[in-house]
Amino acid sequence: MYILMVVIFVLGYAAIAMEHTIRIDKAASALITGVLCWTVYVLGAQGIVDFDSIPAYISEIFFHNPGHSGAPTLAEQSEIITHYVTEFQILEHLGEIASILFFLLGAMTIVELIDSHEGFAVITDRIRTTNKRKLMWIVGILTFFFSAALDNLTTSIVMISLLRKLIEDKEDRWLFAGLVIIAANAGGAWSPIGDVTTTMLWIGSQVTAGAIIIKLILPSLVCLAIPLLVVSMRTKGNVKRPMKSEGLEHYTNPTTPKERNIVFGAGVAGLLFVPVFKTYTHLPPFMGMMLSLGVLWVITEVLHRSKNKEAKYNLSVIGVLQKVDTASVLFFLGILLAVASLQSAGQLQTMAGFLDQSIGTNDEKGIYIISMVIGLLSAIVDNVPLVAAAIGMYDINPEVGHFFSQDGLFWEFLAYCAGTGGSALIIGSAAGVAVMGLEGIPFGWYLKRISVLALIGYFAGAFAYILQESLFHM
Numbered sequence: 343m344y345i346l347m348v349v350i351f352v353l354g355y356a357a358i359a360m361e362h363t364i365r366i367d368k369a370a371s372a373l374i375t376g377v378l379c380w381t382v383y384v385l386g387a388q389g390i391v392d393f394d395s396i397p398a399y400i401s402e403i404f405f406h407n408p409g410h411s412g413a414p415t416l417a418e419q420s421e422i423i424t425h426y427v428t429e430f431q432i433l434e435h436l437g438e439i440a441s442i443l444f445f446l447l448g449a450m451t452i453v454e455l456i457d458s459h460e461g462f463a464v465i466t467d468r469i470r471t472t473n474k475r476k477l478m479w480i481v482g483i484l485t486f487f488f489s490a491a492l493d494n495l496t497t498s499i500v501m502i503s504l505l506r507k508l509i510e511d512k513e514d515r516w517l518f519a520g521l522v523i524i525a526a527n528a529g530g531a532w533s534p535i536g537d538v539t540t541t542m543l544w545i546g547s548q549v550t551a552g553a554i555i556i557k558l559i560l561p562s563l564v565c566l567a568i569p570l571l572v573v574s575m576r577t578k579g580n581v582k583r584p585m586k587s588e589g590l591e592h593y594t595n596p597t598t599p600k601e602r603n604i605v606f607g608a609g610v611a612g613l614l615f616v617p618v619f620k621t622y623t624h625l626p627p628f629m630g631m632m633l634s635l636g637v638l639w640v641i642t643e644v645l646h647r648s649k650n651k652e653a654k655y656n657l658s659v660i661g662v663l664q665k666v667d668t669a670s671v672l673f674f675l676g677i678l679l680a681v682a683s684l685q686s687a688g689q690l691q692t693m694a695g696f697l698d699q700s701i702g703t704n705d706e707k708g709i710y711i712i713s714m715v716i717g718l719l720s721a722i723v724d725n726v727p728l729v730a731a732a733i734g735m736y737d738i739n740p741e742v743g744h745f746f747s748q749d750g751l752f753w754e755f756l757a758y759c760a761g762t763g764g765s766a767l768i769i770g771s772a773a774g775v776a777v778m779g780l781e782g783i784p785f786g787w788y789l790k791r792i793s794v795l796a797l798i799g800y801f802a803g804a805f806a807y808i809l810q811e812s813l814f815h816m
Contacts, residue, residue: 343386348689350378351680358677359722369669372676379683384427390687391423427686435682441545441626442538442678443671448631449535450671452609452638453496454662459597459642461606466504472580477508481518482525482570486563489529490536491610494761495670498526498773502780510584517577519777520792521570524765524799526773528566531761532558534617534627538674538772539729539760543753545627546733551617553749558758560810565762565803569795597657601645608641635659670772678730685734693735706811709745709752714804717759721770725760732756751811758807765796 354375358368383390414422456462465484471477481501489497501522509515530536534544534551543549597605612634619630639659646654655661684690701708720728736746745751764771768778768788777783 343382344390344687344689346386347379347382347683347687350375350382351684354378354680358673367669369673369676372673372680374676376676376679376683379680380432383683383687384424387423387427388420391426393419393423396422396426431686432682435679435686438546439675439678439682441628442542443675445541445545445626445628445631446538446674447666447671448628448635449493449613450496450666451659451662452612452631452635453492454665455638455642455659456606456609457500458657458662458665459602459605461602461609462500462504464602464606466507469504469508472583474514474577474579474581475574477581478518478521478574478577479570481505482521482566485522485525486529486566489526490533491613493535494526494530494537495772495776497529498522498776499780501526502777506584508583509581511582514581516781516783516787517573517791519781519783520768520788520795521573523768523771523774523777523792524569524762524796525566527762527765527771528562528799528803530773531565531758532562535613537761539725540757541627542726542729542733543757547748548733548753549749549757551621554754554757557749557754557810558807561758561803561807562762564806565758565799567799568802569799572795572798604645605638605642608638612638674726677726681730681734684731690731690734693731706745706751710755710804710808713752713755713759714763716756717763717800717804718766720760720763721766725764725771729756729760732760755804755807758803759800762800762803766793766800768792 354371357364357366357371357375361368361371465488469477469480471480481504485497485501488500492500502519505515505518505522509518527537531540532555534540534549534554540549540554544551544554613631615634616627616630619625619633620627623629642658646657649657681690701711716728716732736752746753764774768774768783768785774788778785778788
């Protein structure tokens with residue numbers, strides 16, 4: 343059963359990676375994988391779980407008969423192990439997973455609410471230049487900071503919508519779209535709310551918001567700046583703008599400039615408020631996100647209370663919830679459940695031991711190598727389960743080494759590598775997959791035109807982090 347769990351996980355992972363080939367949504371594969379892993383685990387728990395490792399209080403709870411004495415029989419041990427897996431382990435992980443999912447759901451709803459009010463036009467309408475070099479830097483920097491404040495997936499979608507209003511030529515737009523992927527992933531890496539993986543590390547207390555921002559903003563900026571510099575040096579001329587036309591949605595969901603400004607300002611302020619809320623209250627981040635969503639909900643209800651029912655519905659949280667990508671939320675649920683099963687059964691600890699023996703995690707060199715390997719792997723497979731696996735493999739207890747303590751070297755560098763390494767391939771990140779779907783960019787085109795730039799930026803940013811750490815500890 344122990345090996346079968348790994349086989350199921352690998353097969354499920356393969357189905358996720360080949361989503362477009364087998365034409366089955368990755369959320370379905372992830373959910374099946376997660377449930378099957380736990381099912382196999384609980385059915386084979388007697389041969390996997392060491393009874394002596396189960397906390398004594400669990401046995402005491404199970405034997406709620408005060409008169410019970412003596413060692414439990416084999417049948418009783420089997421019942422206790424099953425009870426331990428189904429009532430303690432899975433529910434403990436479910437609490438952590440729910441924190442991530444509610445956080446993401448709140449963030450996605452706020453962003454969709456801003457977009458439904460055309461709030462992002464507050465920024466995009468101010469871009470006037472048609473010079474390719476200038477526009478390239480404007481789009482890159484805008485994407486970088488948007489991604490940190492929102493998230494890389496949402497930002498990439500917003501920026502593609504912007505590029506369609508700014509650039510008519512398909513080849514030019516694809517080049518800019520490739521840079522958007524690099525910028526979105528780089529921007530998300532240094533913010534606790536910019537990428538699902540950094541959010542996971544932040545919610546899991548592997549990193550704090552202040553430390554991740556201070557330590558990773560420079561490497562992430564280098565990761566973007568070097569590719570931008572290379573491309574802009576060999577780019578010249580102006581872009582041709584498409585003829586301006588208003589979409590149907592503009593007329594069906596009309597908003598005034600005042601409403602757009604209010605919703606945009608309140609939404610972005612609400613997202614930025616979340617780390618502050620966690621710092622001062624020590625409550626989980628999803629609580630701050632739910633508070634921000636509730637406040638924005640009230641604001642929009644007040645703004646549109648005089649409008650007719652149909653117009654109000656399309657601009658309300660209830661209407662916007664239909665646009666939220668719930669399939670992505672279910673994907674995260676499935677994959678995090680699957681990884682949690684491997685963590686509970688012990689496979690991830692076995693993998694950690696193998697890495698310690700083959701590479702070593704007792705010095706900085708080993709930490710750098712392991713993190714960079716994980717980052718490059720995230721270009722081939724999704725970075726969410728990779729980071730979830732790393733969290734399961736290594737404890738944040740300082741006793742296992744200061745590299746793995748809160749805000750330790752491993753967690754900080756992992757956040758950078760897992761966040762930016764996926765840019766190397768267009769299928770290596772959520773931002774890349776979104777852009778690929780929206781613009782129809784071929785895998786081979788991206789590999790030829792963007793992948794090398796992304797790798798140059800990735801290694802440049804990694805070198806910047808290593809240099810920064812060496813100077814800091816001098």
